[in-house]
Amino acid sequence: MTLLAVVAAGAVIAVLADGGAGVATPVRAQVADTAVITRQDLLDTKTVTGALTYSGQRRLTTGAAGTVTSVPAEGSVVRRGRSLLKVDRRPVTLMYGTLPLYRPLRRGVSDGPDVRQLERNLRALGYGKDLTVDDHFSYATYLAVREWQQDRGLPKTGQVDDTQVLFLPSAVRVTEVKTVVGGRIAPGQQVLTVSDLNRLVHVELDSGDQTLAKKGVKVTVELPGGEKAAGKITEVGTVARRSRDRTVIDVEITLTRKPKTKLDRAPVEVEMVSGRRKNVLAVPVEALLALREGGFGIEIVEGSLIRLVPVKVGAFGSGMAEITGDGLSEGMKVGVPSE
Structure with a gap:
């Protein structure tokens, strides 16, 4: 007959015999703390x-040529009407819009949405009280x-071109100064790398785990310093690529609130759901005891008595473990080691 002993609080509390029912005889002992077996839906996570x-990273070029006389600090935020850099002491200004400044805008130019985009920015910056925002470059625009x-x-030419203005959809954060x-x-040389302000x-998800990444699925993110935030998968790559000897797909997760940390490229841990187990018995992971002969057991606490019950462990998720075993039911107390 093979004997198995489990030690808790410095004393042997249970002994199992091969020929028995697989449940230890109750003995008097103490446990550090207790938890309750619950019946619940359990998310299997990884x-x-x-x-x-930061989202929306892009490289910026300009039509300006000359000597750079001012650049922004990395990590700084540039908003509408402010300088992205200066060349020969002349600013290259950020204005908001989705259409690149692909032609000089001046009197006589054909009507177009790029004219409307410029006029909208001029009005937002407080210029052109008599200016009508439309597709026509009028004398009021001039x-x-x-x-x-x-x-x-800048020289008062009344003409705007890509040596003076860069149109971007919104305010940007300077990621890298080039x-x-x-x-x-x-002209055409890369000068900055910028991103949106959204975190x-x-x-880089292993391609073998791509079933975990479905657009719209909620996840939990542990941020630097132990801060936790809810998130949602918003983009899933469709093409696998090699990265550091791994085959991966790119996954982007949008956070539901702004994190406290300002760090860029800070390492985080993401808890992703791989499946759901419905209506199972579960205990805190800390309640599981590794048995000498393999597998796991739990300590069932009944008043001042404790018995060791072998269990089969299923899914893990949110600090809980699915268990099955003889004589287990919802509401039973189990021993949990102290921190």
């Missing part, structure tokens, strides 16, 4: 690593441009 970053140019220290003060740049989590 934790993967990711990085907290006067508003000259007024704006004077305030920005030039230096005193450096020379040419997101990027995960």
Whole structure:
């Protein structure tokens, strides 16, 4: 006959025999703490690593040429009407819009949505009181441009081109500066890498786990410092790629609230749901005891008596473990080690 002993609080509390029913004879002992066997739906989860970053990363070029005389600090935020950089002391200004400035805008240019986009920004910045926002570059538009140019220290030409303005959808955060003060740049040269202000989590998910990543599925993210935040999968890559000797797909997760940390590329852990087990018995993971002969058991606490019951463990999720075993029922107390 094979004997199995389990130690709790420094004393042997149960002994199992091969020829018995598989349940230890109750003995008097003490446990550090107790929990209750619950019946619940259990989410089977898997934790993967990711990085907290910013959405909408893009590279910026400009039509300006000359000597760079000012650049923004990495991590700084640039909003409408402010300078992305200066070349020969002349600012390249951020304005909001989705259409690139693909042609000079001046009197006589054909009507178009790019004209409307410029006029909308001029009005938002306080220029052109008599300006009608439409597709036509009018004399009022010309006067508003000259007024704006004077305030920005630009030649008052009444014409706007890509040496003066960059149109982007919204305010941006400077991720990387690709030039230096005193450096020379040419038209079309990359000068900055920027991103949106929205935080997101990027995960390089092993291709074998891609069934975990479904658009719209909710996840839990553990941020630097132990902060936890809810998130939702918003983008799932459709093409696998190689990364550090792994085959991965890219997954992006949008957080439901703004995290406290300002760090970029900070490591995070993401708890993703791989399945759901319905109406199962579950105990805290800490209640599981590794048995010498393999497998797991739990301590059933009945008043001042404790008995050890072998269990079969199923799914894990949210700190709970699914269990099955002889004589187990909802509401039973189980022993849990202290922290």
